[in-house]
Amino acid sequence: MASSILSEPVCPMSPVQKRIHEAAIRLFAEKNIGEVNVRELAQVAGVARGTIYNNLSSIESLFEDVATHLSGEMNRRVAKSADPEMDPAQRLANGIRFYLRRAHEEPYWGSFIARYAASNAALQEMWNGPPLEDVLSGLKSQRYSFRQEQLPSVISMIGGSVLSAILQVLAGHRTWRDAGSDTAELILIALGVAPEAARAFATKELPALPDAD
Structure with a gap:
């Protein structure tokens, strides 16, 4: 759950x-896990192959390390970005747009997330961080109007929508601003936020994303 990653x-x-x-x-x-080898990894990293061997036990373990790091790092950065007193709908809208902006600014990061987040358990924990906390907070404060038992479907909707929007941005079909605002707006409406308020939350100026540490 969110608390385990953030702590x-x-x-x-x-x-x-x-x-x-x-x-x-x-x-x-760019490649499937089985297609990545130590020689290529060393070349891209600009280090000797011996250095690679000294820092990892296998390509598979490196993949899991990277996925776990990306998930925890993004959760911490998004969690640090908002005042706890901020409206949970605004926090959720900002969080959604943070993903889209980062995918635009760091295309390899975005491609990694889009490629593996639907199937990798560590990356799926991204949705159990700030998004889950903001959804629960909004439900408790009656900002949202879905039923408690619908929570897993709500989190799946958010995750799937963000990943689809990332793919649109990476393909150049939409800007991160348009994709992020539309995705945030439509998700908030689906959760029960009035359309005018959802639009305002989704288009408010996006702050900087803090460092993880």
Whole structure:
């Protein structure tokens, strides 16, 4: 759940580990896990193959490490972005748009998320972070009007909508601003927010996304 990810200690990576992770995101975004090898990873990371062997046990374990890191890192950054007293609908709208803006600014990150988030358990935890907290908060305060038993479907709707919008942005079909605002607006309306209020929440100026640490 959200609390477990957000409370996990952040283990800082060394500069070499960061380079390996960044190279892995790029390669995994373009290829299947089984198609990535140590030689190519070392080349993209700009390190010797021995350095790769010294920093990971297998390509498969590296993939899981990268997925877990991306999920926890994004959750922490989104959680830090909003005042706890902010309207949960505004927090949710901002969170949705943070994903779209980051996918635009970091295409490999966006491609990795879009490619694996529907099937990887670690990446699915992204939706159990701030999105889940904001949905529960909005339901408790009666900002939203869905039934409690519909919560899993609500979270699936949010995750699926964000991933579809990311694909539109990456393909160049829409800008991150338009895709993000429309996605946030339509999700809020689906949750019971009045259309005029949903539009206002979805188009309010988006703040900077804080660092994870």
